[in-house]
Amino acid sequence: MNTRSRSLLTFLLTAALTLTSLPAGADKNNHDRSGSDEGISEQQAASIVKRAYDGRVMSVKREGNRYKVTVLLDGGRIKTVSVDSHGNLGN
Numbered sequence: 001m002n003t004r005s006r007s008l009l010t011f012l013l014t015a016a017l018t019l020t021s022l023p024a025g026a027d028k029n030n031h032d033r034s035g036s037d038e039g040i041s042e043q044q045a046a047s048i049v050k051r052a053y054d055g056r057v058m059s060v061k062r063e064g065n066r067y068k069v070t071v072l073l074d075g076g077r078i079k080t081v082s083v084d085s086h087g088n089l090g091n
Contacts, residue, residue, distance in 0.1 A: 038085075039065060039084075039085025039086065040067075040083070040085060040086070040087050042060045042062065042067060044087065045060055045067035045069055045083040045087070046060050046067075046069055048083055048087050048089065049069040049071050049081050049083060049089070050071070052081075052089055053071050053073060053079065053081065054073075054074075055071040055072050055073040055074070055079070056071065056072040057069060057070070057071050057072075058070045058071060058072050058078070065084065065085045066082050066083060066084050066085070066090075067082070067083045068080055068081075068082055069081050069082075069083055
């Protein structure tokens with residue numbers, strides 16, 4: 001594989017990873033015609049908590065417009081974290 005091909009492949013992989021890691025609503029040009037703000041998905045809430053606490057996500061439960069994410073931390077400690085519809089963490 002030549003240098004140009006490697007550079008292109010690196011660029012495409014970086015772009016794909018960046019796009020898949022954006023929180024819901026980050027693309028303001030998505031032209032949502034419904035006018036409603038659905039917020040983040042269950043999978044996005046789990047990913048946010050996993051990154052923030054560097055643990056293993058055990059469960060995700062929706063409660064109204066928030067998610068309660070249970071994560072297993074190092075040393076066996078379990079923590080439940082609240083994530084709002086915009087991806088903000090709470091306790």
